[in-house]
Amino acid sequence: MADHSPDAGDVQSVGNGLFWLGKAVVGLITLGLLYIAWLVYVTGQPLFGMCLLITALGFFMAYGFRRYYYARFIFPGAAAVLLFIAFPVIYTIYLGFTNYSSFNLLTFERAQNVLLSSRIVDEDTKRPFAVVRDADSYRIYFPDDSGGFLSDPVVLDGSEANLSADPVSDEPANQLDRREAVQLRTGLQAVSVTLPDGAILRSAGLREFANVTDEYTLLDNDQLRNNLTGAILTADHSQGFYVSDTGETVPPGWRVNIGFANFERIFTSAGIRAPMVEIFIWTIVFAVSSVVATFGLGLLLATILQWEHMRFRALYRILLILPYAVPGFISILVFRGLFNQNFGEINLILDALFGIRPAWFTDATLARTMILIVNVWLGYPYMMLLAMGFLQSVPQEQKKAAILEGAGPFRVFFTITLPQILPPFLPLLLSSFAFNFNNIVLILLLTGGGPDIPRTIIPAGETDILGSFTYRMSFQDSGQQFGLAGAITLIIFLIVTCIAYANFVAMRKAVNKGGNI
Amino acid sequence: MIVEDRKSLRIKKILAHAFLLLFIAIIMFPFLMIVSISFREGNFSIGSLIPENPTLEHWFLALGLEYVRPDGRVIAPPYPVLLWMVNSIKIALFAAAGALAIATISAYALSRIRFRGRVAFLDSLFIIQMFPTTLALVALYAIFDTMGDISTTIGIDSHLSLVIVYLSGVTLHIWTIKGYFDSIDPAMDKAAAIDGATPWQTFRYIFLPLAVPIMAVVFVLVFIGVINDYPIASILLRSEENLTLATGSRLYLNEFEYLWGDFAAAAILSGVPITIVFLIAQRYLVLGLSEGSVKG
Numbered sequence: 001m002a003d004h005s006p007d008a009g010d011v012q013s014v015g016n017g018l019f020w021l022g023k024a025v026v027g028l029i030t031l032g033l034l035y036i037a038w039l040v041y042v043t044g045q046p047l048f049g050m051c052l053l054i055t056a057l058g059f060f061m062a063y064g065f066r067r068y069y070y071a072r073f074i075f076p077g078a079a080a081v082l083l084f085i086a087f088p089v090i091y092t093i094y095l096g097f098t099n100y101s102s103f104n105l106l107t108f109e110r111a112q113n114v115l116l117s118s119r120i121v122d123e124d125t126k127r128p129f130a131v132v133r134d135a136d137s138y139r140i141y142f143p144d145d146s147g148g149f150l151s152d153p154v155v156l157d158g159s160e161a162n163l164s165a166d167p168v169s170d171e172p173a174n175q176l177d178r179r180e181a182v183q184l185r186t187g188l189q190a191v192s193v194t195l196p197d198g199a200i201l202r203s204a205g206l207r208e209f210a211n212v213t214d215e216y217t218l219l220d221n222d223q224l225r226n227n228l229t230g231a232i233l234t235a236d237h238s239q240g241f242y243v244s245d246t247g248e249t250v251p252p253g254w255r256v257n258i259g260f261a262n263f264e265r266i267f268t269s270a271g272i273r274a275p276m277v278e279i280f281i282w283t284i285v286f287a288v289s290s291v292v293a294t295f296g297l298g299l300l301l302a303t304i305l306q307w308e309h310m311r312f313r314a315l316y317r318i319l320l321i322l323p324y325a326v327p328g329f330i331s332i333l334v335f336r337g338l339f340n341q342n343f344g345e346i347n348l349i350l351d352a353l354f355g356i357r358p359a360w361f362t363d364a365t366l367a368r369t370m371i372l373i374v375n376v377w378l379g380y381p382y383m384m385l386l387a388m389g390f391l392q393s394v395p396q397e398q399k400k401a402a403i404l405e406g407a408g409p410f411r412v413f414f415t416i417t418l419p420q421i422l423p424p425f426l427p428l429l430l431s432s433f434a435f436n437f438n439n440i441v442l443i444l445l446l447t448g449g450g451p452d453i454p455r456t457i458i459p460a461g462e463t464d465i466l467g468s469f470t471y472r473m474s475f476q477d478s479g480q481q482f483g484l485a486g487a488i489t490l491i492i493f494l495i496v497t498c499i500a501y502a503n504f505v506a507m508r509k510a511v512n513k514g515g516n517i
Numbered sequence: 518m519i520v521e522d523r524k525s526l527r528i529k530k531i532l533a534h535a536f537l538l539l540f541i542a543i544i545m546f547p548f549l550m551i552v553s554i555s556f557r558e559g560n561f562s563i564g565s566l567i568p569e570n571p572t573l574e575h576w577f578l579a580l581g582l583e584y585v586r587p588d589g590r591v592i593a594p595p596y597p598v599l600l601w602m603v604n605s606i607k608i609a610l611f612a613a614a615g616a617l618a619i620a621t622i623s624a625y626a627l628s629r630i631r632f633r634g635r636v637a638f639l640d641s642l643f644i645i646q647m648f649p650t651t652l653a654l655v656a657l658y659a660i661f662d663t664m665g666d667i668s669t670t671i672g673i674d675s676h677l678s679l680v681i682v683y684l685s686g687v688t689l690h691i692w693t694i695k696g697y698f699d700s701i702d703p704a705m706d707k708a709a710a711i712d713g714a715t716p717w718q719t720f721r722y723i724f725l726p727l728a729v730p731i732m733a734v735v736f737v738l739v740f741i742g743v744i745n746d747y748p749i750a751s752i753l754l755r756s757e758e759n760l761t762l763a764t765g766s767r768l769y770l771n772e773f774e775y776l777w778g779d780f781a782a783a784a785i786l787s788g789v790p791i792t793i794v795f796l797i798a799q800r801y802l803v804l805g806l807s808e809g810s811v812k813g
Contacts, residue, residue: 043663044663045659070630077622077691081688083685091659092653304533310533320540322545325795327762329745329763330766333784334547345550444751467649489655
């Protein structure tokens with residue numbers, strides 16, 4: 001876009017044309033982005049709309065002015081990271097301070113509209129109806145013992161109309177069949193018909209008209225009157241519900257800021273705090289033991305594979321990294337089947353050999369053991385590959401010197417090799433910890449968090465880690481508790497930030513030492 | 518080594534091979550099992566590890582074909598595995614191409630153009646890259662849920678939404694490609710600048726052709742990463758015909774309909790191509806992983 005060099009002077013006119021074309025394209029795209037930002041703002045995501053607005057302005061600055069030429073290269077990456085990583089993380093945490101959930105899903109305007117569009121149908125006044133074709137328009141016919149009533153003609157194009165109906169003695173011809181009448185339902189919903197006795201009928205379903213009244217009348221923006229009972233509902237913006245005089249809340253609610261209420265729930269409600277603590281401890285245990293076990297096993301295998309007397313090293317290497325090469329979701333599901341209590345092949349073998357059938361999915365300790373086994377299986381090849389790279393950088397002379405001095409292989413490994421590979425390995429180990437800390441794919445696909453922890457308010461499982469816990473809270477069985485999930489996300493965020501910072505420092509150190517790989 | 522005793526060396530070798538062979542046997546167990554299960558009759562284990570009456574039923578179903586059992590019963594495929602595969606590949610190709618374009622351009626600027634805030638930008642990329650998508654799921658769902666009110670093509674249950682989200686996962690790849698660009702001789706771009714090339718032209722005609730190998734690696738990395746993604750796809754995709762392999766495969770093993778045998782065939786069918794791509798790419802992958810993260 002607009003990538004013309006200043007010295008294209010000999011083709012001035014063509015250059016000029018391209019120049020203005022480029023400017024026009026930049027302008028159009030900017031306007032398009034601004035329009036989308038506006039639409040998003042109006043549909044109830046003002047914050048994301050703001051982000052899009054910033055993106056639009058950034059786009060205009062970068063591609064519209066030569067001054068910011070260099071920003072053109074960075075802009076796409078920066079915009080993608082801003083819109084779909086940085087903003088969503090911050091927004092999720094922001095939601096932790098709101099009551100966003102399946103009960104408080106809408107904006108205030110929409111929740112109000114839902115209430116205002118709710119109607120009461122007077123069952124006694126229900127009358128079946130038929131639609132009669134009359135040239136280019138239609139009439140609505142209400143059959144009766146004495147013939148019925150036929151309305152004035154109406155176009156049924158969706159515009160509001162008040163019709164009056166007159167008694168007729170015979171059933172009119174040209175009645176539409178049910179299927180055709182159903183197709184006109186949008187038009188039918190917009191009309192009301194006044195019968196000679198003064199009753200006003202509106203569409204009340206696909207087959208009948210009846211006396212339909214709005215359930216609520218809007219008094220002022222924050223008050224509604226129930227037309228049936230006369231009760232007054234007042235909007236309570238601190239909890240996001242319309243509340244009656246007696247204190248009852250009327251769904252649907254809307255999203256409001258509730259400050260630290262979610263955090264209070266986490267730290268004070270026993271039904272949440274107890275499982276939270278348990279899940280937190282298990283998350284740490286799971287992440288630490290996964291890293292230690294995969295690192296140890298990977299390093300051991302790498303050391304054996306690096307041994308120059310070994311034959312078939314290339315073949316072993318390929319076979320050993322297979323678990324890493326197979327897509328993770330497939331391996332995890334395979335293990336889910338193999339470990340199955342009744343139909344799984346692992347229990348089949350254990351039964352044949354030892355006569356036991358461990359309950360891998362219903363016993364907490366066994367489920368956690370299974371998760372660790374599977375995770376080591378999945379994770380050791382990565383560590384092995386990395387270790388093989390780092391091991392090559394350890395100078396052979398030092399090892400030989402140590403052996404000449406009479407050191408055994410273990411002594412050599414722990415005093416020469418390990419101290420040299422550990423510093424460059426540290427950032428990768430920290431990354432691995434951060435990865436496992438949030439390894440929700442493994443948990444969700446293998447156990448789904450289960451077995452459940454007893455006596456909790458929200459579903460929490462013995463094998464849930466913090467990430468899978470919030471995932472299940474938001475998107476599974478317990479009713480989209482986005483607010484609470486956001487609050488827990490803040491806790492995860494703080495921990496990940498600490499790890500990320502430590503990793504950053506470790507990496508800088510490794511670089512300054514002139515990390516020899 | 519230097520003064521190694523021949524006999525003890527031999528024993529050590531035998532021990533090492535024995536250990537590796539035993540280990541590999543354990544590691545391979547799930548793979549061998551799943552092959553055997555895919556040829557076994559029915560969806561439940563029947564007490565033996567090797568199929569007694571091998572059948573191709575699960576393979577027919579995995580390939581989307583109806584299978585006629587000897588007793589005349591016709592079994593229809595339970596899930597559209599091939600469709601899921603096409604979905605996965607389609608999404609992954611678009612995401613990989615887009616992410617590659619973004620990452621290459623950014624990496625070039627970060628490697629060659631000394632603009633203000635460059636180091637800060639690089640550092641923040643490194644830190645952001647550590648934050649898992651888990652943290653953003655709720656917001657991503659909320660954002661695309663409202664975007665769906667504007668147009669369903671960028672709402673929930675749309676492949677385009679998924680591709681857009683995957684494009685943002687470029688941070689690590691920017692680092693990888695930048696590391697590669699850093700190793701290109703600066704004399705090259707000086708020469709280009711003297712001949713009057715703009716930074717864009719230097720990028721287009723000097724760096725891009727040189728970067729083809731690393732770009733291939735990053736492409737494969739993003740491709741595999743997208744195919745393997747479960748969390749984002751699981752919240753953004755809804756209807757069965759829109760699912761990807763990772764989100765669809767899960768349906769086989771639910772408590773109400775346990776299709777173990779059908780899953781086995783489908784898993785092999787979809788897993789083998791991805792595994793082969795990965796094995797070809799893995800040498801470069803490790804190179805990128807260690808270099809991209811350590812070279813500053």
